[in-house]
Amino acid sequence: MKHSTAVDSLRRGRSRERLLKGLLGAASMSLALTYVVALAHLILRGGAKLVSFTSYAYPVSDIEGEGVMRFVVAACVFGAVAWGASLIARALLERLYGSDRRVNTVSQLFVASVALLGALLLRDRLPRFLVSFPSETTAGGGVGPEMFNTIYFAVLSTTFTLPIGVGAAVYLARFARSPRYVSALRTALDTLASLPSIVYGLFGFLVFVVEMKAGYSLFAGAFVLSLLNLPLVVGVTEESLHAVPRELEDASLALGATQVETVRHVTLPYAWPGILSALVLSIGRVFAESAPLIMTAGTTVSRTNAYSLSPFRGGETLAVHLWYVNSSGLSPDKADVSAGTAAVLIALIALTNMLAARLALYGGALGSRLTKATR
């Protein structure tokens, strides 16, 4: 009697648990569904904007650098399409015939030649949205300068972040001597990591716009963004430095290399994939951030120097443009423009991640060569 009630209650509990488990699973899946729907909406809606070739009489503008910019955009677009195609083709070929070194070379050649040919022959047949100027009041504005600025920001801020971030991480992981200095540095990094991005924006505004009276500039924006990224880059790099096997470094030291040589030839190559992923994360934040850029680099693009490489001009990025179009834009097609801008932004982020995955492979090869050498 007693036994049977125990079993009964157990059984009842079990069915209730099964129900709860099902409910939890359904809730989790519906959470995921939210993002699937949002992403699908972005891709479909934005993709439709990107491939609409309406009234494509090319406006031959006299803005300096536009020809080069069209060439680069065409190379990127066709290169990306060819890369996607080659990945699919390679997957199929490998399933059918097994892997072959020649396939690699052929596919690289294919991607490069399609990119070059597309850039040479089809650079005036690009989707208008990608290369034309934004427009405040009329329909049909594009995001050409915004795209250029976004990528330029990524390059500029990486040139600040990479040496300083990796240097500080190497110091913390390998050369740190004074504990007080180290703990001060860690507190500083934690503080930087905790600040909302708007605070960085205000700092940049105070220093560059108010104190130095330099006006809005890409330089100020890139500086602020690299500050914002420093804690992330230092943290991830330091973690990957700590993951380097001790025996490798000991072996290098035993062979007579100094500590600096060991870091240069053993530690950094081994930690390369980790450093790269830190950089990709930081570039992703450069693409996504808007508030600090509004206060340091402004919300406009100028017709006279939209494609200039000078970092001392103002200019907005895709993320800032997306906000600006919706909050103060007057153009009748702002829903379309927003969708297209969002899609370009997402595509840029995806491309960066894919490129980094390739680069990490090469770096990883270096690392594995080291492992083999010590075996």
Added chain:
Amino acid sequence: MQQVIAQTPEDSLQRRVRLAPRSRWPDALVRVFVKACGGFVLATTLLLIGFLARTGLVGMKEVGIWPLLFGSRWKPEDQLYGGLPLVLGTFVSALGAAVIGATPAVLAAVWLTEFAPAPVRSSYRRLMEIAAAVPSVVYGWLALVHLVPLIGTLAHAIYGADSDVGGEGLASSAVLLGVMIAPTVLLLSVDALARVPHNLREASAALGASPWQTAFQVVMPHAWRGLLVAVFFGFARAAGETMAVQMVIGGARVIPANLFRPTTTISSQIVMDMQNARPGTPGNNALFSMALILLVVSVAVVLVMRTLSRPQVRG
């Protein structure tokens, strides 16, 4: 090839040396450089806090800290700098985001680590990584186009068709921020749950506990620090978010009567006013005071998070 390698010992040594050439970086220079990098980080942090504190303290002296925190009207045109609407807006929408976004995220993380089949687990993670990489402005735009009308309909259903409510307000911004932080909180929670040693689960199962009991009475309590850090992180990100919130919150500088009336937050008000207020004026200084408050609060949050997560790291 074989012959080249198999030669005298000196030769093979020569090859080694050629493989790894002597670095031309002088030792001392590199040491100084990496230390200087650390010094740069330290100096800029101090500079950042110093600059903000200098301007912000001027503003606090001009307006007074009491009105900045508890004054009920923000109207720089009339020299009114009551920060309560801003502080309330920031706090309520971040808290709402933690409830709406972080709770399901933590529960989904438990489901994912304890119950989900392996293929679902990896693709779910992948999806959340992508969702976490989507810029917040994009979420803001999606919310502006789809969420605000939806919340507006809901508001009219609750308060009657001709009441003065709409989609712009705290409700929209809380849902938007919740959707925005959920992927990050979920990924951090999954990491925290994965750090729970496996033998705890086995011991629990050996004592006769069902997987459900193991998940909620053994795994979750053991990982609570990590989960709390994840939620805190999400809260901090929601409180600091600027542009996406600015797009859906309406921008009225008053304390709203309910969740469906427009209001504002600290960060979005800073962005909006900074374009009008001239540097050096009381209005501008008051903005920096608000930013200083934001800075102090977020540093405090980080200190709490650090004390919470430190034993976790050591274990």
